[in-house]
Amino acid sequence: MDAKKKSLKNAYENTVGEEISERQWRRIKNEYLGGVGNLRMVKTFAQLRKVNGRRRITLSDINRVKGFDSFVQMLGTSGALVTGADILDAFNRLDPSPSESTIRRWGKEIGIPIRKDDYYTPVQAQAWLKLASERITFKLKD
Numbered sequence: 001m002d003a004k005k006k007s008l009k010n011a012y013e014n015t016v017g018e019e020i021s022e023r024q025w026r027r028i029k030n031e032y033l034g035g036v037g038n039l040r041m042v043k044t045f046a047q048l049r050k051v052n053g054r055r056r057i058t059l060s061d062i063n064r065v066k067g068f069d070s071f072v073q074m075l076g077t078s079g080a081l082v083t084g085a086d087i088l089d090a091f092n093r094l095d096p097s098p099s100e101s102t103i104r105r106w107g108k109e110i111g112i113p114i115r116k117d118d119y120y121t122p123v124q125a126q127a128w129l130k131l132a133s134e135r136i137t138f139k140l141k142d
Contacts, residue, residue: 041062084118087120087129088116110131
């Protein structure tokens with residue numbers, strides 16, 4: 001196994017917290033990752049696997065989480081406040097996007113109601129995106 005493949009497999013194992021066989025790794029890479037082998041995709045899949053156990057995970061699920069993850073990373077590095085409109089824009093990139101009543105209900109659940117003109121800290125925005133990534137089974141628009 002070359003160094004790149006070994007490092008991707010190690011990244012998966014470190015994220016999930018358990019070792020896997022070469023056969024399992026080939027299956028993951030071919031069946032779930034579509035043969036694409038980049039570190040970000042492997043880590044995203046491993047995080048989904050850790051949270052969802054044996055439930056089926058598709059390539060579109062991985063892409064959806066990657067899109068939210070990019071927004072979360074941007075928030076973490078900038079440290080700047082974002083508006084509710086920015087968070088809602090992230091939801092609008094989904095096809096279909098959650099309804100307004102669903103978004104309001106989620107706000108009550110996490111104790112952070114969302115309003116377009118209000119400002120949110122990166123921690124608050126991350127709470128929104130974490131909830132959405134766990135609940136939404138939508139696809140990202142291209």
